[in-house]
Amino acid sequence: MQAFEYKVVPAPHKGTKAKGVKSAEGRFANSIEITLNEMAAQGWEYQRAELLPSDERSGLTGSTTNWRNVLVFRRALSDAAGLAAQPLAASLAPEGNAPAVQIPGTTAPAAAPLTATAGDPEAPEDATPVPGQGAASMRADDGVEELSPVSGMTAALKARAKQHSADND
Numbered sequence: 001m002q003a004f005e006y007k008v009v010p011a012p013h014k015g016t017k018a019k020g021v022k023s024a025e026g027r028f029a030n031s032i033e034i035t036l037n038e039m040a041a042q043g044w045e046y047q048r049a050e051l052l053p054s055d056e057r058s059g060l061t062g063s064t065t066n067w068r069n070v071l072v073f074r075r076a077l078s079d080a081a082g083l084a085a086q087p088l089a090a091s092l093a094p095e096g097n098a099p100a101v102q103i104p105g106t107t108a109p110a111a112a113p114l115t116a117t118a119g120d121p122e123a124p125e126d127a128t129p130v131p132g133q134g135a136a137s138m139r140a141d142d143g144v145e146e147l148s149p150v151s152g153m154t155a156a157l158k159a160r161a162k163q164h165s166a167d168n169d
Helices: 024-041 088-092 133-140 153-168
Strands: 004-010 045-058 062-076 115-117 128-130
Touching: 004 024, 024 045, 024 062
Parallel strands: 115 128
Antiparallel strands: 004 062, 045 062
């Protein structure tokens, strides 16, 4: 499995002027393009843009949540830096009490089948995807809202209003 390092940078807020670019959208796109090209020149691969919450102090005791736009980049760790991923054979060795599995046509046992959280971009291609914690809880949810202890209050109020209007007539 290849190892990656990630870099997150703030997305530009303002557009950058350029020759032939006149609209606000064009200038904003130009500033994004400049950022992407600068990061690519340093070996970073663009992954995605995210909008994430940031809790920040407000006043003496308060705090507010500001939403920040960031750009996510990644690059493979290099062998020269001594940060390379461990060899595939080492990652297939059974850990602890994991059962060894015999692969047909080989004499040495391999590790149990690989699994990875579904949607993990760093998962090996042969890994079996398994749902993450959030997906498992969503699958268990039947989609029905829990009833509140004041269920039926609207019907009672409507009946009372109807009774009141009948008394006033």
